[in-house]
Amino acid sequence: MESLDDVRRIFENSAFNKHLNIHTDIFEEGNVCCTLQVQNHHLNVNQAVHGGVLFSLLDSVMGATIRSVSGTPLVTVNMSIHYLAAVQAGENIIARAAIIHSGKSIVMAEGFLEDEDGALKAKTIGTFKLLRLS
Template structure:
């Protein structure tokens, strides 16, 4: 698990966005992101793509802690519930809800530091098989 944790702590994309790995255990991954002006859209709220990115990342990482193999995203459905502004912190966590032979499904949520639900997603992921 420690080798896998290092992969996620050193993710170039997550580091670019400012996503921090807070918890990494089998079946339980938590990410946080401190909102900066670079995350904002033209309405001064966090861009929906940032919500997507942290949810996709936390769901994928959570599944990978369970199956211990690389995966790719097949589909993600997101519901956005509340805006987030500059300086606030987003906290994302996920759980595996279906584990098949090659397809897995997870649910992810984002909350603010007060526990207010900001967004929820369901993602489908496919195991990458060795050739």
Template sequence: MNKEIVEVRKSFESSPFFSLVGFEVLYFEEGNVKIKLPVTNKLLNANETLHGGVHATMLDIIMGMTIRSVSKTRCTTINLDIHYIAPSTKGEIYATGKILKQGYKIVTAEAELIGEDGQLLAKGVGTFKLLRNEV
């Protein structure tokens, strides 16, 4: 694995928010990233299912990670569209993403959340701005 992609991976894994939620990187290669999240009681809503905000966060993060694995450039979310398909109450969920279209400054990506039983839980499409030469 090249040094640049190792640094990008570390930037996510060292994020306080990333560890607070409980994400774990399963693999991080250029254009091929997968993370998992154990469903814990602290992440459940009043219906005792995984909170929709957790789905949104996981979709957003996996798309950003996938984009950065390719572009090696920081990015920020411009738009995020989520389809909630099935609830989750226990076990682990997994996220993968892919780039649909990449321009010089704007990238469109999509992602899926899958339960440990293989069931599709949520899908998302996002538009991201690459922060080239910006602080």
């Protein structure tokens, strides 16, 4: 089982998270909060943040939240998202997650994406499989 410090280091050193420029604000057991300062390379052809960026940010924060509790690697089994409002260049968006069910090998979590004023921009629900490595 990984320690909380190990999990944080793994999350913060992820090449993908670095590529997206995800910043970790809080990393506690069961409580992970990340921010993303939207830059031009996050934008789609309509000059709003590409949905895949938002999806990836929420997938990452949900996975980190679960791993901070389980101390084990995991994979996303299923995830759905509701895009509620566009996110524009220059915005600072905040991602959080909550575990809603935890079984022996399957964990479900919700993810929430808000702007700095607390307006909900997107919401996800995901199912994750814990990987029991020997």
